[in-house]
Amino acid sequence: MKKYKIAVLKGDGIGPEIVNEAVKVLDKTAEKFGFEVEYDEALLGGCAIDATGVPLPEETIAKCKAADSVLLGAVGGPKWDNQPGNNRPEAGLLGIRGALGLFANLRPAVIFEPLKSASPLKPEIIGDAMDIMVVRELTGGIYFGERGRLEENGIPAAYDTEKYSVPEIERIGRVAFDMAMKRNKKLTSVDKANVLESSRLWRETMIRLSKEYPEVELSHLYVDNCAMQLVRNPKQFDVIVTSNIFGDILSDEASMISGSIGMLSSASLSGEKSGLYEPIHGSAPDIAGQGIANPLATILSVAMMLRYSLDEPQAAQAIENAVAEALKTVRTPDIYTDGTRKVSTSEMGDTVASLI
Numbered sequence: 001m002k003k004y005k006i007a008v009l010k011g012d013g014i015g016p017e018i019v020n021e022a023v024k025v026l027d028k029t030a031e032k033f034g035f036e037v038e039y040d041e042a043l044l045g046g047c048a049i050d051a052t053g054v055p056l057p058e059e060t061i062a063k064c065k066a067a068d069s070v071l072l073g074a075v076g077g078p079k080w081d082n083q084p085g086n087n088r089p090e091a092g093l094l095g096i097r098g099a100l101g102l103f104a105n106l107r108p109a110v111i112f113e114p115l116k117s118a119s120p121l122k123p124e125i126i127g128d129a130m131d132i133m134v135v136r137e138l139t140g141g142i143y144f145g146e147r148g149r150l151e152e153n154g155i156p157a158a159y160d161t162e163k164y165s166v167p168e169i170e171r172i173g174r175v176a177f178d179m180a181m182k183r184n185k186k187l188t189s190v191d192k193a194n195v196l197e198s199s200r201l202w203r204e205t206m207i208r209l210s211k212e213y214p215e216v217e218l219s220h221l222y223v224d225n226c227a228m229q230l231v232r233n234p235k236q237f238d239v240i241v242t243s244n245i246f247g248d249i250l251s252d253e254a255s256m257i258s259g260s261i262g263m264l265s266s267a268s269l270s271g272e273k274s275g276l277y278e279p280i281h282g283s284a285p286d287i288a289g290q291g292i293a294n295p296l297a298t299i300l301s302v303a304m305m306l307r308y309s310l311d312e313p314q315a316a317q318a319i320e321n322a323v324a325e326a327l328k329t330v331r332t333p334d335i336y337t338d339g340t341r342k343v344s345t346s347e348m349g350d351t352v353a354s355l356i
């Protein structure tokens with residue numbers, strides 16, 4: 001029997017609760033589709049700071065490198081707000097993305113039919129379907145550029161640097177063009193080329209790359225315009241490719257259009273088989289431990305893992321179908337509406353697992 005080794009980083013806040021449900025669903029899927037999964041837990045984020053003093057222990061990197069894929073919950077919380085910047089839980093997350101070379105972050109924003117009414121947009125704006133794939137560069141730009149504090153004439157100041165090299169832009173561009181080829185062949189590259197030099201290089205590089213993909217219709221939007229277009233007419237988008245920080249912001253916006261940030265999964269890839277899979281939402285410390293968090297984004301991240309890293313597309317589809325089916329009857333509080341049954345985090349996991 002095929003056996004996959006998954007490194008599991010539950011993290012902080014609601015992380016452990018949502019990952020437990022995703023594991024429950026993966027175990028059921030494995031049983032159904034005839035493979036085995038072995039889990040190897042490791043510490044990342046605040047829980048790692050508490051246990052070892054640092055947000056990303058060496059042991060965690062080693063376990064992730066040894067695994068076929070990594071499943072992550074979420075990191076961070078007010079408890080660690082006073083840590084110095086380079087020792088915050090979030091630094092652990094950036095560290096593991098960097099250490100594993102996960103430069104391509106895929107964040108699909110899709111509307112689940114039963115959740116249409118949860119979208120803050122009018123039904124006529126969403127239309128029949130919204131299906132956007134945000135391809136976010138994940139290991140470069142201002143997140144990884146030089147930063148620091150200084151004093152200018154006795155006045156305290158701070159700076160962060162946005163820098164991209166041509167190879168960095170090309171490799172994320174290729175991921176996005178390839179993705180567009182598998183979808184509706186429309187790619188929107190988002191930048192701020194009217195102001196930023198790094199964006200002008202980004203745009204030039206995307207245009208040059210587009211010659212290799214004559215079938216893909218490439219267009220460009222400034223990030224502010226893109227933020228506006230996403231709520232004005234989200235149906236115009238197929239694949240969006242953008243830098244680390246713009247992708248962070250636009251993917252949150254795109255996710256909200258779909259009704260709840262608790263629904264959206266993500267894949268972070270390095271070009272190798274293995275990847276890191278996590279919900280796009282955070283650790284929600286305010287609701288941690290109450291059993292009310294929505295585990296569906298993490299469950300759907302497992303589906304992405306099966307599709308992109310483990311070559312189990314049917315198992316992936318089975319999870320996505322089970323989620324769609326579960327939504328018809330049960331809802332966690334964030335997506336609850338009249339006529340459905342309000343359930344806890346673990347009841348939602350049980351329901352999805354039972355539908356596999």
Ligand code: IPM
Binds near residue numbers: 090093094280282
């Ligand atoms: C995300 C998160 C992270 C990011 C934070 C927690 C560092 O917002 O994955 O979108 O900004 O990348």
Ligand code: MG
Binds near residue numbers: 248249252280
């Ligand atoms: Mg974010």
